[in-house]
Amino acid sequence: MDETISNSTAIPAHSDRIRVDLQLIADMIEPGTRVLDIGCGDGELLGYLTRTKKVDGRGLELSNEGVRNCVAQGLPVMQGDADRDLADYPDGAFDYAILSQTLQATQRPKEVLSELLRIGKQAIVSFPNFGHWRARFDLMFRGRMPQNPNLPIMWYETPNIHFCTVLDFVALCKEMDLTIERSMVLNESGSKLSLGSQTRFSNFLGNQALFMLSK
Amino acid sequence: MSTATNTQKRPPLPGHHMVLGETEKLRLDSGVEFGPFTLAYQTYGELNADKSNAILVCHALTGDQYVADDVHPITGKEGWWSEIVGPAKIIDTDKYFVICSNVIGGCLGSTGPKEINPETGKPWGLDFPVITIADMVRAQTMLIDALGIDMLFAVIGGSMGGMQVLEWCKSYPERVYAAAPIATSFRHSAQNIAFHEVGRQAVMADPDWCGGNYLLEGKKPSRGLAVARMTAHITYLSQPALHRKFGRKLQNRGAITYSFDNDFQIESYLRHQGKSFVDRFDANSYLYITRAMDYFDLSLEYDGRLAEAFQGCKTRFCVVSFSSDWCFTTAESRIVAHALNAASCNVSCVEIESDKGHDAFLLDEPDFHMVLSGFIEGAAEGRGLK
Structure with missing residues (x-):
C-alpha cells in the first residue's frame, strides 16, 4: 500500500531514525498513549513509537509479509484492511488512529475516516496531494496520468483509487464536521513546508499532506 | 492372561x-x-x-x-x-x-x-x-x-x-x-466433528473393540483405530502436499496389480500411519479426546x-x-x-x-x-x- 513513498534505503529494525514524513507523525504523538497504526507496513513507525514513546501500539496491515515482519519484531499486528476490519475495534479504544499514505487506496475513504474517529480520539491522516503542480503539469501538458518518483505505478496497476487534493480533503472534513487540529504540507522528501497548509498555494506546492483530526 | x-x-x-x-x-x-x-x-x-x-x-x-x-x-x-x-x-x-x-x-x-x-x-x-x-x-x-x-x-x-x-x-x-x-x-x-465421527465409528465397528471392554477381553481394536487414524491423517495434509509427495506413484511395483493390495504409495503410507499409531495410542482415549474437541x-x-x-x-x-x-x-x-x-x-x-x-x-x-x-x-x- 505504501507505493506513494519511495523508500530505497532499508532502515534497520532497531535504528531510531525513521522516514522523515513518519517522524512528523511521531512528533504529534504523546508518550504512553494508545496508538493504532493502520497500514503499518513493516512496522517502522509502530516500532519507533513503541521504543521511543512507550506507546501501547497495535497495527493493521494488508500484506502477509508486512504482518510477519512486524510480529517477528515483537509488534502486535493483525492482517486486515482499513475498509473491512476497523468495524471490530471498540469505540474510543485508542488515543490516536494513524492512517499514513493509505487513504487514497481505500474503497470508501469517507467511511474509513469516520471509523478512524470512532476508534481513536484523534486521527492522523497523510496522503499524496493530487493538486501538486507536477500532477497538474502531467495532466495539462502531457495529457497523461501523473507519474513521478512518489507515484511510480501506472494507472492500471496502482492500488491508489481515490486521489484527492489538499482542498478536497479540507472540504470533506468540513462536510463531516471534523475539526482539523493540525495540518501541514510536505515536499517530495517528506519534509515540512513552511506554508499555510490549507491554501491554494499549499495545494499547488505540497507533495503530501498531513492532518490531525478530531470530532 | x-x-x-x-x-x-x-x-x-x-x-x-x-x-x-x-x-x-x-x-x-x-x-x-x-x-x-x-x-x-x-x-x-x-x-x-x-x-x-x-x-x-x-x-x-x-x-x-x-x-x-x-x-x-x-x-x-x-x-x-x-x-x-x-x-x-x-x-x-x-x-x-x-x-x-x-x-x-x-x-x-x-x-x-x-x-x-x-x-x-x-x-x-x-x-x-x-x-x-x-x-x-x-x-x-x-x-x-x-x-x-x-x-x-x-x-x-x-x-x-x-x-x-x-x-x-x-x-x-x-x-x-x-x-x-x-x-x-x-x-x-461441523466438518471436523464429521471426520471425528467417522473415526469413532471405525473404532466401534471393530469387533475387537468389545463395546469398549477390549482390555478386559485381552483384545485390541487395531484395525478400527488404524482406519480412524488414516482418515484423520488425510485431513491433516493438503491436496497439493499429498500430490507433491505421492502423486499416483506405485508402491514397489511397475504396474497396477488388479487387486486390492496397496498399489499406490499413498495407500502404503496411510497403512503405515495407521499401523504405527495403534502401537502408541489407546482406542478409547481416541474416542474420549475427539469427543472433547467436538464439544469445544x-x-x-x-x-x-x-x-x-x-x-x-x-x-x-x-x-x-x-x-x-x-x-x-x-x-x-x-x-x-x-x-x-x-x-x-x-x-x-x-x-x-x-x-x-x-x-x-x-x-x-x-x-x-x-x-x-x-x-x-x-x-x-x-x-x-x-
Missing part, C-alpha cells in the same frame, strides 16, 4: 507423575466430581527464582507430554515439537521452564480410560467420564498450582493444544502473560458473542494459521482475532503461507518459526525476562 493384569504390571513411563484432586476433586463439565487422578508430565529447563519463566505447551489430539525428548519412550523418535522446543531453540529451554502434561483422558500416563478404576479394580473403559477441553485445562491448573506457579509466562499449543490455550485465556486470564493459539479455533466445525465451543456460554469470553483479558496473543490448513482455516483464526480485538486485547494475527496443511505447525516452516520467535522475545521483554 488378561491385558488388565498387563496394565497393572506395565512399567511406568519415564517422566513425572503427579497425583492431584486428593483433597479437592476435579469438577468436570459433565457434573462428575473426579479424583484423585494422575497427570503425567515432562519439564525442560529450570524454573527461575520468582517463577516467572514457565511456559506450558499443550499437546494436540494424538500428542503427548514428550514434547522435546531426544527419544520418545514408545516410538523411539524425537519429541513431537523438538523443532521448536529445546536449548537455544525458539522455546529456549536454557531460558524458560517448559511444562507439558499428558491431557486427562489420555493414554501416556495420565488418568484415562485404559487406567484402572480404583472402585472396580478394572480398566475404566467407557465408565470413564466424558471430558472436555475445559476439564483438561482445569486439571492442568491443579498441576500448575502444585508446581507453585501463579502466572505462566506463556501458554502455547497447536490444534487441540490451541483450544486449550484459548480456554486458559478465557477462564484464567490473570494466569497467562502471553498466549499462542496455533492452527486452531474457538469451536470445532468457547462462544457457547456467551450466546455466540465470542468477544465476551475475552473481556478484560490482559494476555498478549499471537494467533497463527496456515494457508493450506482446511481443518482449522485462517477464516476461523480471524474470527478469534477479531473477537480479541473487539475485547481490546493485545493481539497479533498471522497467516503463514504453506502447502503442508494442518500439520504445518509441527514441521519446518521458517516463516512460522520467525513469527513465534519474535512474539516470544517481545513478550519476554515485556515480562522483564532477560
Whole structure:
C-alpha cells in the first residue's frame, strides 16, 4: 500500500531514525498513549513509537509479509484492511488512529475516516496531494496520468483509487464536521513546508499532506 | 492372561507423575466430581527464582507430554515439537521452564480410560467420564498450582493444544502473560466433528473393540483405530502436499496389480500411519479426546458473542494459521482475532503461507518459526525476562 513513498534505503529494525514524513507523525504523538497504526507496513513507525514513546501500539496491515515482519519484531499486528476490519475495534479504544499514505487506496475513504474517529480520539491522516503542480503539469501538458518518483505505478496497476487534493480533503472534513487540529504540507522528501497548509498555494506546492483530526 | 493384569504390571513411563484432586476433586463439565487422578508430565529447563519463566505447551489430539525428548519412550523418535522446543531453540529451554502434561483422558500416563478404576479394580473403559477441553485445562491448573506457579509466562499449543490455550485465556486470564493459539479455533466445525465421527465409528465397528471392554477381553481394536487414524491423517495434509509427495506413484511395483493390495504409495503410507499409531495410542482415549474437541465451543456460554469470553483479558496473543490448513482455516483464526480485538486485547494475527496443511505447525516452516520467535522475545521483554 505504501507505493506513494519511495523508500530505497532499508532502515534497520532497531535504528531510531525513521522516514522523515513518519517522524512528523511521531512528533504529534504523546508518550504512553494508545496508538493504532493502520497500514503499518513493516512496522517502522509502530516500532519507533513503541521504543521511543512507550506507546501501547497495535497495527493493521494488508500484506502477509508486512504482518510477519512486524510480529517477528515483537509488534502486535493483525492482517486486515482499513475498509473491512476497523468495524471490530471498540469505540474510543485508542488515543490516536494513524492512517499514513493509505487513504487514497481505500474503497470508501469517507467511511474509513469516520471509523478512524470512532476508534481513536484523534486521527492522523497523510496522503499524496493530487493538486501538486507536477500532477497538474502531467495532466495539462502531457495529457497523461501523473507519474513521478512518489507515484511510480501506472494507472492500471496502482492500488491508489481515490486521489484527492489538499482542498478536497479540507472540504470533506468540513462536510463531516471534523475539526482539523493540525495540518501541514510536505515536499517530495517528506519534509515540512513552511506554508499555510490549507491554501491554494499549499495545494499547488505540497507533495503530501498531513492532518490531525478530531470530532 | 488378561491385558488388565498387563496394565497393572506395565512399567511406568519415564517422566513425572503427579497425583492431584486428593483433597479437592476435579469438577468436570459433565457434573462428575473426579479424583484423585494422575497427570503425567515432562519439564525442560529450570524454573527461575520468582517463577516467572514457565511456559506450558499443550499437546494436540494424538500428542503427548514428550514434547522435546531426544527419544520418545514408545516410538523411539524425537519429541513431537523438538523443532521448536529445546536449548537455544525458539522455546529456549536454557531460558524458560517448559511444562507439558499428558491431557486427562489420555493414554501416556495420565488418568484415562485404559487406567484402572480404583472402585472396580478394572480398566475404566467407557465408565470413564466424558471430558472436555475445559476439564483438561482445569486439571492442568491443579498441576500448575502444585508446581507453585501463579502466572505462566506463556501458554502455547497447536490444534487441540490451541483450544486449550484459548480456554486458559478465557477462564484464567490473570494466569497467562502471553498466549499462542496455533492452527486452531474457538469451536470445532461441523466438518471436523464429521471426520471425528467417522473415526469413532471405525473404532466401534471393530469387533475387537468389545463395546469398549477390549482390555478386559485381552483384545485390541487395531484395525478400527488404524482406519480412524488414516482418515484423520488425510485431513491433516493438503491436496497439493499429498500430490507433491505421492502423486499416483506405485508402491514397489511397475504396474497396477488388479487387486486390492496397496498399489499406490499413498495407500502404503496411510497403512503405515495407521499401523504405527495403534502401537502408541489407546482406542478409547481416541474416542474420549475427539469427543472433547467436538464439544469445544468457547462462544457457547456467551450466546455466540465470542468477544465476551475475552473481556478484560490482559494476555498478549499471537494467533497463527496456515494457508493450506482446511481443518482449522485462517477464516476461523480471524474470527478469534477479531473477537480479541473487539475485547481490546493485545493481539497479533498471522497467516503463514504453506502447502503442508494442518500439520504445518509441527514441521519446518521458517516463516512460522520467525513469527513465534519474535512474539516470544517481545513478550519476554515485556515480562522483564532477560
